[in-house]
Amino acid sequence: MSSDSQAQDRGRFDVTFWGVRGSIAAPGPTTARYGGDTLCLELRCDDQHILIDMGSGARRLGRGLMDDVPRAGHEITILLSHLHTDHVIGFPFFGPLFDSRSRLTIIGDASRPVSTRDGLARLMSEPLFPVPLEEVPASLEFIDVAPGDSVNLGPVVVRTCALNHPGGAIGFRVEHRDRVLTHISDTEHVGDEPDPTLVAMCRDADVACYDAMFVEGVNYERHCGWGHSTWQAAVRLAEAAGVRRLVAVHHAPEHDDETLDRVARDMERAYPGALVAAEGLVIDVLSGELARSGG
Ligand SMILES: [Zn+2]
Numbered sequence: 522m523s524s525d526s527q528a529q530d531r532g533r534f535d536v537t538f539w540g541v542r543g544s545i546a547a548p549g550p551t552t553a554r555y556g557g558d559t560l561c562l563e564l565r566c567d568d569q570h571i572l573i574d575m576g577s578g579a580r581r582l583g584r585g586l587m588d589d590v591p592r593a594g595h596e597i598t599i600l601l602s603h604l605h606t607d608h609v610i611g612f613p614f615f616g617p618l619f620d621s622r623s624r625l626t627i628i629g630d631a632s633r634p635v636s637t638r639d640g641l642a643r644l645m646s647e648p649l650f651p652v653p654l655e656e657v658p659a660s661l662e663f664i665d666v667a668p669g670d671s672v673n674l675g676p677v678v679v680r681t682c683a684l685n686h687p688g689g690a691i692g693f694r695v696e697h698r699d700r701v702l703t704h705i706s707d708t709e710h711v712g713d714e715p716d717p718t719l720v721a722m723c724r725d726a727d728v729a730c731y732d733a734m735f736v737e738g739v740n741y742e743r744h745c746g747w748g749h750s751t752w753q754a755a756v757r758l759a760e761a762a763g764v765r766r767l768v769a770v771h772h773a774p775e776h777d778d779e780t781l782d783r784v785a786r787d788m789e790r791a792y793p794g795a796l797v798a799a800e801g802l803v804i805d806v807l808s809g810e811l812a813r814s815g816g
Pocket residue numbers: 543544605607608707771
């Protein structure tokens with residue numbers, strides 16, 4: 522059996538981190554190793570191409586995708602946790618949006634007063650952006666789901682839940698080939714006991730990405746109520762849910778590489794295998810192996 526057909530039999534479920542920062546992009550020499558772009562994850566689940574959030578990291582991802590367009594165009598599902606700018610600012614700069622062959626399905630939160638379509642239309646309108654949403658060449662379909670609902674994407678099941686964040690946000694649990702990846706950002710923990718809804722969402726997750734923007738005892742206490750969590754709360758949740766690999770995301774813009782090295786060391790000590798996401802990190806959810814993307 523060739524290695525190609527072995528790979529086919531085994532299937533595919535991997536995630537590439539194109540942006541890992543929260544709040545605002547923070548490029549520069551002090552953040553070069555972990556990266557300055559805001560959240561954007563790319564999942565490949567066999568033939569399903571799924572993105573989670575469209576922060577500034579979506580620009581580079583989109584550029585790479587336009588270098589390699591399938592004959593029928595890109596067919597992509599975009600899961601949006603919420604519409605704060607750090608999670609959507611890359612959307613108007615996402616290459617496939619400007620290719621008429623692209624078919625993009627955008628899944629957002631139905632519980633908010635502004636729909637996902639209307640929110641993105643506001644972002645892409647004068648005087649904020651020159652090209653209105655309704656004029657982009659790609660075919661767009663918007664599906665807003667109530668937190669708690671599930672969506673089937675071919676063989677992939679995406680479950681959602683409400684998060685504790687100003688204005689609301691939704692978390693995602695992506696199930697494929699008996700493996701699980703969760704994305705819980707943006708959210709703030711309440712007290713020391715993990716939220717039972719989040720424990721259920723992250724139950725036995727192979728990869729659990731979590732908003733670890735702050736550090737308890739360092740800067741969390743000054744930011745209570747801002748809707749973000751800590752790596753310590755991430756560890757408590759991972760312990761309660763039996764997470765295999767915990768991944769910190771939504772790094773504070775002021776956390777430079779040295780600070781994140783310290784967080785990575787402390788978190789790994791508290792929860793072996795845990796890591797702080799860096800731009801270019803690739804995790805094979807099926808094997809658990811780590812790699813770096815050249816993109
Ligand atoms: Zn955010």
